[in-house]
Amino acid sequence: MIMGMKTLPPQAEMERAYRRSDAGYDGVFFLAVRTTGVFCRPSCPAVKPKPKNVEYFATTQESIFAGYRPCKRCRPMDTNGNPPAWVAQLLKQIEADPSIRITDDDLQTRRIHPAKVRRYFKEHYGMTFQTYQRTQRMGQALDRIRHGDDLTATGMTCGFDSVSGFRDAFERIFGRAPGKSRNADCIVAQMLESPVGPLITCATSRAVCFLEFADRRALESQLRGLSGHFKLPVIPGKNDLLKQLRDELADYFAGRLRQFQVALTYPGTPFQQKVWQQLLKIPYGQTISYAELAKRVGQPGAQRAVGTTNGQNRIAILIPCHRVVNQNGQLGGYGGGLWRKKFLLDHEQRLLSATT
Ligand SMILES: [Zn+2]
CATH class of the missing domain: 3.40.10.10 (DNA Methylphosphotriester Repair Domain)
Known part of the structure; x- marks a missing residue:
């Protein structure tokens, strides 16, 4: 659709x-x-x-x-053009308060036929009325998460009955399967909590293929891109690799782990592959400059290209793109927000200096 x-x-x-x-x-x-x-x-x-x-x-x-x-x-x-008055009315109401839920019963009470609403939303917006309402609630929820609100409180204030309801809705939206796959394999996606905020983690049956901060705006299109790359649907779920990843991340954030062991897969162009492989070689707690990274991939002077590729990394933290900084020692950019880059680098450096 x-x-x-x-x-x-x-x-x-x-x-x-x-x-x-x-x-x-x-x-x-x-x-x-x-x-x-x-x-x-x-x-x-x-x-x-x-x-x-x-x-x-x-x-x-x-x-x-x-x-x-x-x-x-x-x-x-x-x-x-303008939608009919009865649609405009519904849109306006949701816009004013995305946490409300307008049910079929509510529609009946207003003498609007639910089937008519369904048809209109499907035809004009490509989704059901219920999905539209849910995305608006989710948009509001994501906004709050972005501003640092607690996940539990967020779910509650945005019209979800419970944390699990919030998670379910999250998964329904971000974990949708883009179509039937003939292949038996699929990408499973799970949300994890972490000291740097909720993370979305994904793995095929063979390797971890995605780790991103849940508050990133482009998340949905990233997940769709992921699905396209692997020609596999993304569905909410768990597997052994995600479990291993969760354990390793917990150890990493607790300062007990420096080298991730879980299998990774990161398909890309030969240049992307080269850049990401070099990132994997930067030791824990150390940083290099974009210029140095360009040198290491055999393209001295290609700072911009390696910078872009660095930003296209789909497996944050594990492929440590946060360990690349500006030549002058400043942090440079980070898709997940500079505070996270700083958090990760401070965390690693603190532990490193504590043990040496
Ligand atoms: Zn405008």
């Missing part, structure tokens, strides 16, 4: 389009702003974010599944 990939125009073109509020691009792409959690049409007059804070999506569904809320000014959900 929503997994059909629509391709996006080149980034420079999209940037130009939204800066000029070019209505010609409406419907071609949507821009989402990381700092506000809102997504817009390119023509929106209310939004002129810095390019580094923008994420692009081909459809409203993808924007929503990535945890963004529709802009109140340009109303990107109204893709085909």
